[in-house]
Amino acid sequence: MIVKSICPYCGVGCGIEIESKNGKVLKILPQKDHPLSKGKLCIKGSFLKEVVNSKERLKFPLLNKGRSFKKISWKEAINLVAEQFSRIKKTYGSNSIGIFASTKCTNEENYLLQKFARVAIGTNNIDNPTRLCHAPTSYGLYQVLGNSAMTNSYEDLSESELILIFGDNPALTQPVAFELISKERENKEIVVVDVKKTETAEKADDFLMIKPNTDVLFLVGMAKVILEENLEDQEFIKKRTEGFENFKEKVKSFDLKEISELTGIKEEKIREISRKYAKTKKAAIVYGMGITQQSNSLETILALTNLVLLTGHVGKPGTGLNPLRGCNNVQGCCDMGCLPNVYPGYSSLTEETIKKFKKIWKVNSLPISKGLSLVEMVEAIPERILGLYVVGVNPLISFPDLNRIERDFKNLEFLVVQDIFLTETAELADVVLPSACFAEKTGTFTNSERRVQLIQKAAKPPGKALEDWKIVKLIAKKMGFGKYFNFKSPEQIFEEIRKCVGIYSGMSYGKLKKKSLQWPCDKENPNGTKILYGKSFGKKEKAVFYPPTFTRKEFNEDFPFVLTTFRFLEHYNTGSMSRRVEFLKKIKPEALLEMNEEDAKELGIKEGEKVKVISPLAEVEAKVKFSHICKGCVALPFHFKETKTNKLIWRRLDPVSKIPSLKYCYVRIEKISKAQEKNQ
Numbered sequence: 308m309i310v311k312s313i314c315p316y317c318g319v320g321c322g323i324e325i326e327s328k329n330g331k332v333l334k335i336l337p338q339k340d341h342p343l344s345k346g347k348l349c350i351k352g353s354f355l356k357e358v359v360n361s362k363e364r365l366k367f368p369l370l371n372k373g374r375s376f377k378k379i380s381w382k383e384a385i386n387l388v389a390e391q392f393s394r395i396k397k398t399y400g401s402n403s404i405g406i407f408a409s410t411k412c413t414n415e416e417n418y419l420l421q422k423f424a425r426v427a428i429g430t431n432n433i434d435n436p437t438r439l440c441h442a443p444t445s446y447g448l449y450q451v452l453g454n455s456a457m458t459n460s461y462e463d464l465s466e467s468e469l470i471l472i473f474g475d476n477p478a479l480t481q482p483v484a485f486e487l488i489s490k491e492r493e494n495k496e497i498v499v500v501d502v503k504k505t506e507t508a509e510k511a512d513d514f515l516m517i518k519p520n521t522d523v524l525f526l527v528g529m530a531k532v533i534l535e536e537n538l539e540d541q542e543f544i545k546k547r548t549e550g551f552e553n554f555k556e557k558v559k560s561f562d563l564k565e566i567s568e569l570t571g572i573k574e575e576k577i578r579e580i581s582r583k584y585a586k587t588k589k590a591a592i593v594y595g596m597g598i599t600q601q602s603n604s605l606e607t608i609l610a611l612t613n614l615v616l617l618t619g620h621v622g623k624p625g626t627g628l629n630p631l632r633g634c635n636n637v638q639g640c641c642d643m644g645c646l647p648n649v650y651p652g653y654s655s656l657t658e659e660t661i662k663k664f665k666k667i668w669k670v671n672s673l674p675i676s677k678g679l680s681l682v683e684m685v686e687a688i689p690e691r692i693l694g695l696y697v698v699g700v701n702p703l704i705s706f707p708d709l710n711r712i713e714r715d716f717k718n719l720e721f722l723v724v725q726d727i728f729l730t731e732t733a734e735l736a737d738v739v740l741p742s743a744c745f746a747e748k749t750g751t752f753t754n755s756e757r758r759v760q761l762i763q764k765a766a767k768p769p770g771k772a773l774e775d776w777k778i779v780k781l782i783a784k785k786m787g788f789g790k791y792f793n794f795k796s797p798e799q800i801f802e803e804i805r806k807c808v809g810i811y812s813g814m815s816y817g818k819l820k821k822k823s824l825q826w827p828c829d830k831e832n833p834n835g836t837k838i839l840y841g842k843s844f845g846k847k848e849k850a851v852f853y854p855p856t857f858t859r860k861e862f863n864e865d866f867p868f869v870l871t872t873f874r875f876l877e878h879y880n881t882g883s884m885s886r887r888v889e890f891l892k893k894i895k896p897e898a899l900l901e902m903n904e905e906d907a908k909e910l911g912i913k914e915g916e917k918v919k920v921i922s923p924l925a926e927v928e929a930k931v932k933f934s935h936i937c938k939g940c941v942a943l944p945f946h947f948k949e950t951k952t953n954k955l956i957w958r959r960l961d962p963v964s965k966i967p968s969l970k971y972c973y974v975r976i977e978k979i980s981k982a983q984e985k986n987q
């Protein structure tokens with residue numbers, strides 16, 4: 308049997324074909340007729356069979372017996388989980404339980420998880436890993452433009468004449484999409500702004516090395532030049548925006564010379580890029596976690612929205628504001644309402660929303676008060692959060708301040724982890740529930756460009772592992788809420804999603820079997836929408852300019868370097884899947900510390916030498932690799948459990964979007980003395 312499916316790694320959502328026999332995966336190959344990937348996969352997608360068939364897959368529910376795990380039956384596992392959640396809820400209240408939803412699970416599974424949180428537990432304490440990568444995007448784009456998503460499409464970006472890329476390295480993080488958007492290079496120019504000359508920057512036409520955490524200033528500088536030289540799109544501003552005068556006044560107060568000094572980019576270069584962006588008809592902006600994983604990221608996102616409104620580069624082909632999302636279903640997980648401040652379809656916490664969902668779900672009560680975000684839930688252990696249900700997330704590698712996170716998790720009264728492997732987080736769980744992976748389930752994923760794609764079950768899960776939606780349903784039933792979760796198939800769940808999420812209302816499995824569809828897909832847009840905001844901004848007619856602000860970071864003499872984190876092409880996030888592939892492990896076996904050669908020389912450090920990276924919280928060791936990185940800045944990948952990079956990083960959160968500052972942390976670099984090395 309051969310079925311069509313989607314690569315479970317990144318937000319591109321490349322098409323794959325899974326060949327299986329007797330429930331076992333034989334081959335996973337690229338889907339030649341896929342509208343985006345057109346027969347291509349990157350190296351991670353090429354080794355998916357090894358992930359599915361890995362001997363390390365979880366096959367049975369496990370009970371933690373202190374020093375080891377004991378296999379238990381599903382009946383025992385479900386009874387225990389239901390009993391513990393019911394006990395905690397009764398003793399401490401519904402808000403003492405939190406749920407981490409998975410950006411690797413399908414829309415149907417995530418929809419069910421948030422319904423479980425709200426109906427069976429009675430809390431809005433549900434969140435997903437978007438919080439760690441694109442929370443300011445979700446918040447900022449929704450506030451200003453009306454939707455939390457890419458405005459345009461990958462295919463459409465291939466038509467852009469100019470693409471400005473901020474804080475992203477799509478040549479490694481989204482390789483297949485990068486190839487697509489950078490094609491037909493003779494007609495286009497790509498400019499990269501980053502702290503490091505990345506693989507994307509190497510392939511670009513121009514590269515601007517920027518000092519860490521100053522992108523917002525560069526963007527304000529661009530707005531200033533555009534206004535000074537009267538390059539703004541006055542007609543667009545008049546017809547489609549509000550708050551321009553206020554914005555203009557605030558921009559005037561910024562000084563271009565000072566911006567140049569703080570960003571490290573020459574004034575003339577800022578002018579050149581600003582003119583180019585304003586004057587090019589099809590000019591797009593692409594960005595990634597380099598600018599979103601900071602404690603003042605929302606300022607940067609609002610500076611980006613200001614810029615597209617100022618130039619009218621939105622709602623038209625080849626333009627727009629395009630966040631490249633991380634995991635393959637991070638967009639869908641948010642669309643489904645796995646967020647503490649909205650119900651499915653981004654319905655805000657109002658009486659009207661509660662009334663709507665009470666009617667659809669046929670329940671008497673639903674929580675209206677805002678829940679806690681991912682990191683806030685952990686911070687609330689053990690006073691306010693006593694039970695956690697973690698589905699397909701590995702916070703023990705991906706969260707900041709890992710040493711404290713580990714202590715917090717150990718303080719929980721009850722931890723359930725549902726995953727396909729025994730991750731570092733699962734090792735701490737009281738109960739581990741084995742789940743099916745992408746090849747063993749039917750459902751939908753929504754990629755970075757809002758494309759909803761149907762995947763079909765190709766194989767049987769190993770041992771007694773079950774699809775996530777079936778596990779959620781079993782727990783809900785045991786807790787006495789079975790009638791609200793009485794779904795017989797993912798398709799039935801999708802039918803309920805259509806009623807709750809307006810932007811999905813025009814889709815059905817029947818339509819998705821024929822072709823994938825980009826939301827909004829509704830009565831007005833039955834074939835989906837490639838480009839957002841052609842006529843209006845979501846439900847609003849006009850988008851609002853936000854007066855720019857810049858929060859200056861303090862300097863810490865004891866920790867003179869800024870540490871940023873990055874990803875390898877060969878590995879994905881916490882490595883829970885990619886680091887189980889021998890070939891990928893061999894190519895990228897360890898975390899190397901990237902450092903500017905001049906900085907290294909000043910400290911007497913040679914390439915290949917092992918050094919200590921010390922932050923106010925912890926220290927790690929890594930060998931040094933020279934790279935074209937901004938002076939004063941060093942970089943480490945975070946995939947490796949052996950290094951645990953994120954234990955260096957503090958928990959400082961953006962005050963509104965609550966994203967932790969994973970790409971900005973003070974450190975110092977110390978040589979390890981030869982004697983110390985010998986003792987190791």
Ligand code: SF4
Pocket residue numbers: 314315316317318319320321344347348349350351352353480481482483484
């Ligand atoms: Fe998978 Fe992303 Fe690579 Fe495509 S680009 S094969 S979706 S990891």
